[in-house]
Each structure stands twice: as structure tokens, then as C-alpha cells.
Amino acid sequence: MIPIKAETIPGEFWDTLGKYVYGYKGEQGEWKYIGKGTGSRVFSHTKTKGYDIEDAWIIACNLEDFDNGDDPSCHALETLLISINTPVDNSVAGRYQENIIMTSLRGLITSYQEEQRNNHFEVAELILRHQESFANIGQVSSTTSGWKIISKSLGRGTYVNVYQADEDGFRVEIGVTRNQVGGEEIADAYEASLKDLLGEDEVSRNSTRDVSFWCETEESLVEKWAELTGV
Secondary structure (H helix, E strand, O other): OOOOOHHHOOHHHHHHHOOEEEEEEOOOOOEEEEEEEOOOHHHHHHHHOOOOHHHEEEEEOOHHHHHHOOOHHHHHHHHHHHHHHOOOOOOOOOOOHHHEEEEEHHHHHHHHHHHHOOHHHHHHHHHHHOOOOOOOEEEEEEOOOOEEEEEOOOOOOEEEEEEEEEOOEEEEEEEEOOOOOOHHHHHHHHHHHHHHHHOHHHEEEEEOOEEEEEEOOHHHHHHHHHHHHOO
């Protein structure tokens, strides 16, 4: 898991939170500290109190929305208490209830980073950067949630699939089609050779006909693609 560091989070992310209330939770889920701030204020307690930023939660965000009406502090507190307690006789939710989010800071950062990615451009740019290495592509697919590269057939119903990078790197899969005679034995052979090459713990058998491993960097992905596809 990639560590959360204040200097790597752009100001645009903090702008999405506006004025916020944050807190740190203990091992049992209890609140250890609650505060308010803007920008990267939530990080300050990692130095002053020795807290782990992975334990940080954003309780409410964009609280400046309440400033536009009468009694803003009263409305904000009312909304918070309704959100937490869901009283049965409150027929209408509090004002700006969507601002009470109770979400881990890591979850918000991850969602923000994913929203900044354009998967269609990302996979196209990857291929263009390494046109010679990616010569044996059979199919490319991309959606708003991810992308996938499929090689041309390597023979005997075998293909190499590459899946979009996440914090662990790129997942590379060698798959044998279901109608290929002796498909399990083919996958067995790939599994054995990959374990010899990468190490016993680096290779996973997803199913009887699929073997996968991870490439931590783009450079290692391109190298392994070229080796596997015979470029």
C-alpha cells in the first residue's frame, strides 16, 4: 500500500473538502481526537501527537455551505446529530446532509485519484510509448473503471492479458481458452516456468487455466510482455 504523504496530495484535492471536521480513530474504532481545519490541517497531528495518517477520517466536509444561511452553526450541528442518530420522528433530513460523510481519508484520496484518471487515454499512451514492444496486441478494451490489453494468440489457445495498474502495479495473466485441449497442462507448464523465473511466491494460479503475476513498474511490464509474446 502506497503511504499517504502530505507533499504528494495536490491542493485541488483539499479544495474538494473545503472546511472540514476530521478525527483519528484508535485500534478499537474509538475516537482519539477530533478537530476542524482546511487544507492539509489533518496531517499536523502526525507530528504533534504521533498519529498514523491511516487512522484519519473526514467526518464532514464543505461546511462553508452552512455559512450562507441563518444560524449556520446550529444547522451544521443539527445535521450532524440527525446523520449520526437517525431519529425516527425527523421526517426531513438536516440541511446539507451530503456533507456529513464519515469517510477514511485514504478512501477519499483514492477516490479522488481514480477520478483524475482517463483510462482510455492512459492505455493508449502506454501503448504509444512502447510501440515496438507492444507489437503483438490483439485487443484493447477500456471503460471508466479500468483497461485491459490482450495479446494475439500465442498458439494452443494461449493469450497474455495485462490489467490496469493499481497501487500494487500491473497484473499480468497468462490464460488458456476453455476449449483448448490440454489447457490445464499448458497452464501448468507456464506456472512452473514463471515460478522458476520470478520465484515461488510471485506467481498465482487464478484457476485451472489462468496464471498471473505482478509487475511493479511500467518498465518491467514492457520487458515481460516482450518476453512472453515473443516480440
